[in-house]
Amino acid sequence: DAGITQSPRHKVTETGTPVTLRCHQTENHRYMYWYRQDPGHGLRLIHYSYGVKDTDKGEVSDGYSVSRSKTEDFLLTLESATSSQTSVYFCAISGRVMNTEAFFGQGTRLTVV
Amino acid sequence: EDQVTQSPEALRLQEGESSSLNCSYTVSGLRGLFWYRQDPGKGPEFLFTLYSAGEEKEKERLKATLTKKESFLHITAPKPEDSATYLCAVQENSNSGYALNFGKGTSLLVTP
Numbered sequence: 741d742a743g744i745t746q747s748p749r750h751k752v753t754e755t756g757t758p759v760t761l762r763c764h765q766t767e768n769h770r771y772m773y774w775y776r777q778d779p780g781h782g783l784r785l786i787h788y789s790y791g792v793k794d795t796d797k798g799e800v801s802d803g804y805s806v807s808r809s810k811t812e813d814f815l816l817t818l819e820s821a822t823s824s825q826t827s828v829y830f831c832a833i834s835g836r837v838m839n840t841e842a843f844f845g846q847g848t849r850l851t852v853v
Numbered sequence: 854e855d856q857v858t859q860s861p862e863a864l865r866l867q868e869g870e871s872s873s874l875n876c877s878y879t880v881s882g883l884r885g886l887f888w889y890r891q892d893p894g895k896g897p898e899f900l901f902t903l904y905s906a907g908e909e910k911e912k913e914r915l916k917a918t919l920t921k922k923e924s925f926l927h928i929t930a931p932k933p934e935d936s937a938t939y940l941c942a943v944q945e946n947s948n949s950g951y952a953l954n955f956g957k958g959t960s961l962l963v964t965p
Contacts, residue, residue, distance in 0.1 A: 771951055782957040783897070783940070798952065830896050832953075840944060840951040841887055844896035 743767045744845035746831050752851045759818040761829055761848050765811075769835030772814040773798075773842065774806065776827040783830065789814055821852045856880055857956035859941050865962045869930050874959045876941030877923040886924050887953060888917050889940040897940055931963045 743766035753759050763772060774786040785798030787806040795806050803825060805817045818825055828849050832842040860875045878886065885904050889897035901910040903919035910917045914935065916927040926939055938960045942953035 773952055775955075780957070783942075783953075783955040785952050785954075788952050834951050840885060841899050841902050842951070842953055843899060844889075846896050847894075 744831060744833055744843060746829075746845040746848050748848060749846065750849045752853060753821050755822060755852055756820050759821050759850065761816045761831075761850070763814045763816070763831030763845060765814075765831075765833050767833055767835070767843075768811060769833040770811075771834045771842075772808065773832040773834075774804075774814070774816045775830045775832060776800065777830060777847075778827050786816065786829075818850075821850075823852050826850060826852045856954050857941055857943055859939075859956035859959050861959060862957070863960045863962070865964065866928075866931055868932055868963055868965050871927070871929045871931070873928070874926040874939055874941075874961070875923060876926070876956055878941075878943045879922075880943050880945045880954075882946035884944040884946045884951075886919055887942045887944065888915075888924070888926055889942065891938045891940055891958070900939075928961070931961075933963045933965055936961055936963045 745764045747762045773788040775783045777783045784800045786800055786804050787798050789795045789808040807815045828847050830847045831845040834840050834842040856879050858877045885902050887902050888900040890900055891897045901917040906921045908919050914929050918925045938958045940958045942955040944953055
């Protein structure tokens with residue numbers, strides 16, 4: 741799994757509560773990404789980071805924020821969870837100049853009730 | 854409008870029955886096209902990167918090819934363990950820090 745750990749792996753939370761998902765890498769890759777995967781939509785980019793404290797929005801960033809205080813950790817926060825944010829969340833990393841393929845974590849299944 | 858379209862959505866093959874999966878894309882500047890395999894409950898697993906038209910990559914029973922508008926993933930004499938969802942993704946020049954734009958995938962089932 742290319743040294744990527746996501747936590748928690750499963751979470752059930754109530755509407756309106758904040759939730760933070762963590763991605764930890766041991767590969768020292770520069771770029772980190774958060775995607776969500778939903779039936780009928782495929783994988784969609786939420787936010788990405790191109791270095792410590794450097795982040796930017798992806799396609800579906802509304803309702804989410806991210807932080808990266810260390811190279812190895814990338815946090816995704818749902819500020820006030822809604823049922824539409826029920827999904828499987830994947831963290832990915834990439835970083836090599838010549839081969840920019842991304843490697844994915846095992847995912848976090850989040851259910852908002 | 855989707856930038857990456859995969860077809861078919863689902864494919865059922867008998868063991869040994871070769872076939873191809875299609876990925877068509879519409880991006881202005883292609884940096885790379887990627888194929889991933891995803892098993893249920895797991896994250897996508899990287900298979901191939903293709904960078905230019907005419908390029909081909911092979912791994913066991915899989916062969917990926919690229920033209921200026923589409924990519925094919927050819928599966929030769931598949932086995933049941935090849936059953937998975939195959940995802941295609943494109944990476945554009947100078948966007949989103951090398952982020953990938955994914956298609957919706959092709960779900961492959963290989964029966965004995």
